[in-house]
Amino acid sequence: MVETSVNNIIQNTRSLRVLLLFSILVPVFFVVDLLIGSYYISIPEIIKAIFHAENADSQVVLIITSFRIPKAVTAVLAGAALSVAGLQMQTVFRNPLAGPYILGVSSGASLGVALLVLGTGGLIGGSIVSIASSWGIVAAAWVGSGLILLLIILISSRIKEIMTILILGILISSAISSIVNILQFFSNESMLKSFVVWTMGSLGSVTNVQLAVLFPSILIGILIAFLSSKFLDAFLLGENYARSMGMNIRFARMMVFLSTAILAGSITAFCGPIGFIGIAVPHIARMSLKTAKHSLLVPGTILIGALMMLISDILSQLPGSESTLPVNSVTALLGIPIVIWIIIRNTNSDRL
Amino acid sequence: MSPKEAEKVISLENAAIGYKWKSKTEYIVKSAMSVYALKGELVAVIGENGVGKSTLLKTIVGFQPPVSGDFRICSKQISSYREKELALLMSFVSTEIIRVSNLSVFDLVSLGRYPYTNWFGKLLAKDRDLIEEAIIAVGLSGYENRMVNHLSDGERQKVMIARSLAQNTQVIVLDEPTAFLDLSNKYEVVHILHRLASEKGKTILFSTHDLTTAIAESDRIWLMLHDSVEQGAPEDLILNGNFNAIFPNKNLLFDQEKGDFRIRKQPGRKASVYGHGLAYNWTIKALIRNNFEVVNSTENPNIQINVNFPEWTVMHLSDETKFHSLLSLCRYLNGLEME
Structure with missing residues (x-):
């Protein structure tokens, strides 16, 4: 018995060592992310700008504190949030292709934004750009995803079968997407463009003031996920097993859906829908940590998600050039090969 | 002499199972069931597909509400327990194959400690001991760090049984635990269940289609027939001729000597066989398989076979x-038929 406890500890040490590695890599890439941009700033200059702002070039201080740091922090938050949300959805629905948006949270957000940008844009006229960079979009997206969350929780408290909830989630998001399409069809070109730009996702539009709202929201979402890790472990075996072990299914589901909607909804509200990170990262976490225990997987996905998002952001700067790519395309191009690799590698074990 | 109420760990009285909808419509799968199970008993639930075995097990573990009647576990109605209380009394193993990658045997079995651990599922020394004990009890020691999706079906089923043992409950309910297993694993799993019931004094209820293992190992059988539910020791049910009622109107005959079913053949031609021993018995089986009726030589059938192993004379x-x-x-015999 002593021997197995030791074995078990060895298995956990492996996971802990991987966690340690990632917790070193995240700050390293955070610094790299600060270094890269259309204007070259060296490390000493960055340090000076942060710690001795009064002696530094005011231009550099502005770039670092108002643009690069908020963007890098947003990247960390977005990567962590979407990955933890994706992990929870994959576990609860026992589906390797589930992601943070599977419940329709992002389509709810995009409906909110579409109604604001495409609907009021017509009334107000030319001020779309100012709306697009303001709290309006954030609020609209939050209201949209919040309403979807309420709908999903209402449905899940009435419906027993988890697969039915999955199907309803997919149907609801398709229906909402169609409404968004209709709105797009009837809107003019400039409004359409600002909406499309929103759907491409952006880490750079989050201001320091907005971060003060985004940061605690993500913290709350992640805290709920941590508190749900025992539920999530039980969900791995399916709801029947979970119930037979004394889990309160409705409460557990509500915790998980609440956390997912806060995480995915907030990121969508501030950065637009960012795809594939939420599907790919949980798989990378399971494989590198070699565990299915959520007390290890939740921190693992937080770190790996943050790292992936920082890398995506660095790549989207097109190092060495002045232009940037939409971050959504980069995460897709980075995430899709990983998902393909997972599918090919795991042909023998078809589940999570 | 029937046992006292208090001794019955599982007790069904005039119980009905099925589905109820809000609009007061009911679909009753089975009614008027009065059966029970005692401490230390391995109980097999046997019946045709669709007769309601799964519905019965789901009702007993509390996944679906009973339609009417008494369903008691340890003298209390199942529906009066809260989920957490029930999890301390009864564990469940479903027929579903669990395929989760990167989940080790130890971690899966440790899920059995779910009702006992704190909010974060922290395992204490006592939990670890019980998990290890459960893994040893199903004969999988040394497998702790193996991943469950790399196990064979038989090993995986044993891990699921270990998980329910780690839950440390008086009752274990298993839905077709031998469904995907080969013959030797079938015997082994049912044997493990029997040993757990008698050594640890648990009450283990399992549904199965595998009559031979059920008859060989279980202490009690709940036989679900179309119009009634019978219970008794397997041998009682055989002697009372109950098994033939499992498949009414079907071409299956229960062989009371062998304790298994065979296809009811319409014998065509007659033959008589002379000889003795093993070769003689198997010659008769071969003839029956080929639609012969084996008769006494006094009937003078036109085919007579003399067994003198390893030689047969026809x-x-x-x-x-x-x-x-x-x-x-x-x-040769089938060729004769052609002519």
């Missing part, structure tokens, strides 16, 4: 032919 009318295997003998 006398057909005036012909006498020798064979060295039952395969060629059967081919």
Whole structure:
């Protein structure tokens, strides 16, 4: 018995060592992310700008504190949030292709934004750009995803079968997407463009003031996920097993859906829908940590998600050039090969 | 003499299972069931597909509400327990194959400690001991760090049983635990269940289609027939001729000597066999398989077979032919039929 406890500890040490590695890599890439941009700033200059702002070039201080740091922090938050949300959805629905948006949270957000940008844009006229960079979009997206969350929780408290909830989630998001399409069809070109730009996702539009709202929201979402890790472990075996072990299914589901909607909804509200990170990262976490225990997987996905998002952001700067790519395309191009690799590698074990 | 109420760990009285909808419509799968199970008993639930075995097990573990009647676990109605209380009394193993990658045997079995651990599922020394004990009890020690999706079906089923043992409950309910297993694993799993019931004094209820293992190992059988539910020791049910009622109107006959089913054949031609021992018995089986009725030689059938292993002599009318295997003998007999 002593021997197995030791074995078990060895298995956990492996996971802990991987966690340690990632917790070193995240700050390293955070610094790299600060270094890269259309204007070259060296490390000493960055340090000076942060710690001795009064002696530094005011231009550099502005770039670092108002643009690069908020963007890098947003990247960390977005990567962590979407990955933890994706992990929870994959576990609860026992589906390797589930992601943070599977419940329709992002389509709810995009409906909110579409109604604001495409609907009021017509009334107000030319001020779309100012709306697009303001709290309006954030609020609209939050209201949209919040309403979807309420709908999903209402449905899940009435419906027993988890697969039915999955199907309803997919149907609801398709229906909402169609409404968004209709709105797009009837809107003019400039409004359409600002909406499309929103759907491409952006880490750079989050201001320091907005971060003060985004940061605690993500913290709350992640805290709920941590508190749900025992539920999530039980969900791995399916709801029947979970119930037979004394889990309160409705409460557990509500915790998980609440956390997912806060995480995915907030990121969508501030950065637009960012795809594939939420599907790919949980798989990378399971494989590198070699565990299915959520007390290890939740921190693992937080770190790996943050790292992936920082890398995506660095790549989207097109190092060495002045232009940037939409971050959504980069995460897709980075995430899709990983998902393909997972599918090919795991042909023998078809589940999570 | 029937046992006292308090001794019955599981007790169904005039119970009905099925589905109820809000609009007061009911679909009753089975009613008027009165059966029970005692401490230390392995109980097999046997019946045709669709007769309601799964519905019964789901009702007993509390996944679906009963339609009417008494369903008691340890003298209290199942529906009066809260989920957490029930999890301390009864664990469940479903027929579903669990395929989760990167989940080790130890971690899966440790999920059985779910009702006992704190909010974060932290395992204490006592939990670890019980998990290890459960893994040893199903014969999988040394497998702790193996990943469950790399196990064979038999090993995986044993891990699921270990998980329910780690839950440390008086009752274990298993839905077709031997469904995906080969013959040797079937025997092994049912044998493990029997041992757990008698050594640890648990009450283990499992549904199965595998009559031979159920008869060989279980202490009690709940036989779900179309119009009633019978219970008794397997041998009682055999002697009372209950098994033939499992598949009414079907071409299956329960062999009371062998304790298993065989296809009811419409015997065509008659043959008589002379000989003794093993070769004699298997020659008769081969003939039955080929639609022969084996009769006494006094009936003078026109086919007579003399078994003198490893040689068979067939006398057909005036012909006498020798064979060295039952395969060629059967081919010859079937050839005669063609003519």
